Amino acid sequence: MRLLILTYHNLHDVGSPVSVPPGMLRQHLQRLRDAGCTVLPLSEALNRAAAIELTGTYPVALTFDDGYAAVLEHAAPLLASYGWRGTVFPITDYVGRSNCWPGQPSGIPTDHLLGWSELRELAAAGWEVGAHSRTHPDLTSLDDHGLAAELLGAKAILEDHLGLAVAAFAYPYGRYDRRVRSHVERTYSVACTTTMRIARGASDRYTLGRVDAWYFSRSLPARFLASPGMEPYVALCRVARSGRAVLSEVTQSVGR
Numbered sequence: 001m002r003l004l005i006l007t008y009h010n011l012h013d014v015g016s017p018v019s020v021p022p023g024m025l026r027q028h029l030q031r032l033r034d035a036g037c038t039v040l041p042l043s044e045a046l047n048r049a050a051a052i053e054l055t056g057t058y059p060v061a062l063t064f065d066d067g068y069a070a071v072l073e074h075a076a077p078l079l080a081s082y083g084w085r086g087t088v089f090p091i092t093d094y095v096g097r098s099n100c101w102p103g104q105p106s107g108i109p110t111d112h113l114l115g116w117s118e119l120r121e122l123a124a125a126g127w128e129v130g131a132h133s134r135t136h137p138d139l140t141s142l143d144d145h146g147l148a149a150e151l152l153g154a155k156a157i158l159e160d161h162l163g164l165a166v167a168a169f170a171y172p173y174g175r176y177d178r179r180v181r182s183h184v185e186r187t188y189s190v191a192c193t194t195t196m197r198i199a200r201g202a203s204d205r206y207t208l209g210r211v212d213a214w215y216f217s218r219s220l221p222a223r224f225l226a227s228p229g230m231e232p233y234v235a236l237c238r239v240a241r242s243g244r245a246v247l248s249e250v251t252q253s254v255g256r
């Protein structure tokens with residue numbers, strides 16, 4: 001079994017490291033349709049991935065982190081035009097506010113986040129609403145009490161406001177360790193990281209890899225989506241990203 005989980009954040013035409021233009025999302029959807037993919041909300045896609053693959057199609061889940069308002073404005077109607085639904089991971093203490101949580105990298109434009117009525121609208125349209133913590137901290141930096149507040153708290157708040165069960169979680173910044181993973185396992189049924197890889201049958205369902213859609217945000221790489229060239233391209237992106245991370249660590253330690 002393999003499951004392609006794509007990660008999106010914001011959608012707008014102003015270029016930023018966390019946004020993809022709505023027109024590019026449309027190209028992604030068309031590419032997935034042309035490749036015969038089956039797009040489902042994350043939990044559904046994971047539970048049915050093996051059966052979907054037996055039909056000769058490629059299971060795909062589109063996930064939208066942080067709960068930007070553009071998800072309802074742009075992504076939901078675009079996906080609906082293909083008969084598809086996605087998964088959104090809002091940050092509960094920031095619902096209806098802006099992306100002003102501490103630790104936001106520089107260069108990320110301030111923008112609106114979905115409110116509760118908008119999240120209810122997405123849920124009513126069949127979207128999966130997962131959790132992404134209450135305040136978007138690095139979970140590995142928290143003690144057990146803080147972890148429980150972020151994990152159990154986010155699930156309880158979402159379920160209270162939306163009136164449905166919340167099963168999926170996305171680690172803020174993709175940061176987790178063994179202790180965080182075990183807390184998440186006690187609270188949720190599935191969890192996503194930011195590790196660039198395609199999920200497999202043998203993958204741990206609490207550390208599922210995803211592929212950042214930003215790497216497909218130009219016309220040429222977008223053609224690799226769900227193509228035979230996708231896996232080598234994703235492997236190349238993973239190497240390039242870890243190379244950049246090492247370079248940034250070295251630069252910071254030299255500058256210290």
Ligand SMILES: [Zn+2]
Nearest residue numbers: 065066172173
């Ligand atoms: Zn996030």
